[in-house]
Amino acid sequence: MTENISLEVPATLSALSTVRMVLGGLGARVDFSLEDLDDLFLATDRLLEAALDAEELDSLRVLVIVDGTTLRVTAGAFSSAELRDQVAVTPGGCIDLCILLQRLVDDVVVQEEDGCFTVLMVKQRSERVA
């Protein structure tokens, strides 16, 4: 059974704290480790900061789907081609937004819709080795 949580916060850096708290609560519910959460926080922060830099936004919309031990975080819709490129394309060998997201979450998908796009980040709970 999945659970959807929608969030709309002001398009400001200080609002990212609210997003982190919500993600943290949901991550705790599916037993994410501190490290899993930290990675998800950083990925979300970087994506939303880049969005704030790239375009004029009134608010930031974030949809979180809790699916078993996985969080699916969708941010947007955005319209900046520059932001799309930052998320989707990397020349390789440098720490750009694309590389950051790829390393911090399990999957990143740019979803096109009506001339805009959203960014889906999928983070699964780490396997317990010990």
Added chain:
Amino acid sequence: MNGRDERRVNDPLDLESLPGQARHVADDDEEGEGAETTQEGPSADPEGRGKDDSEKLDQYLLRRYHLYGDRRAREQLITMYLPLVRSLARRYASRGEHFDDLVQVGAIGLIKAIDRFDLSRGVELTTYATPNIVGEIKRYFRDKGWSVRVPRGLQELNIRLNKVIDELVPKLQRSPTINELAEAANATPEEVLEALETSQAYNSVSLQASPNGESGEEDAGLIDYLGGEEEAYDTMEDRTTLAPGFAKLDKRERYILHLRFFEGLTQSQIAERVGISQMHVSRLIRRSLEKLREEIGDLDNPLPLRSSDDER
């Protein structure tokens, strides 16, 4: 025998010509924690070296350093007095900071004391170094203030969480969950999340900052006063052509970013390799990325980190 060897043998003030003293440094290095708790400096020598001998050796090494610029004498003094630093740092270890961090900060005070020591004043180095070391540690606590008002309860929980995380990671052999942290810290998961969030309002002293609290390109950063660097730092540097943004990072920051984003190591794995806590790795990654962002813009036009292998 080369010229350098001849000079050492013929130098009447050479450290090697003082029987037993070079060996004493090695012995200090090998001392365990138990020995350190009872030893507050070189004057309390477990091998029976007398206080007078210690003072003579101190004065000898100080003269070597201040009159002849002998860096080895300086290093020997630092090594000899590290037990004093550890002893003083231990007094402040219950305040929520890592003991090793306090030792490093205290070592900066020791180095300042050695560098500023005035041979003509006739005081013992222990007497002069102790207030310098304590002062440095106190300044560290003073500078690590909260940049925004955070309720005391959350501050205390944050400090408690740092300790709990350090205890749980080796015990669980993995990063703990929020629920595990909450249980161990006797708090609710919501309180844990709130405390972790507020920790972003906690200032930390930049290792790039001048120990004098001033900025300036010629000033050495605190990082320059800290312990030896892992050889892998240089190996990484050798293999990688660094982008200008990376030049603003210190070697450890570059190394950690390299491990996280190019080698794909987790924070815990990096923590183990570098010898710091996972939380510290997390903070360093954030801080380093922030520096990069400031340096090269918002990562939209990043300069390439090319492997030298690519150029061949």
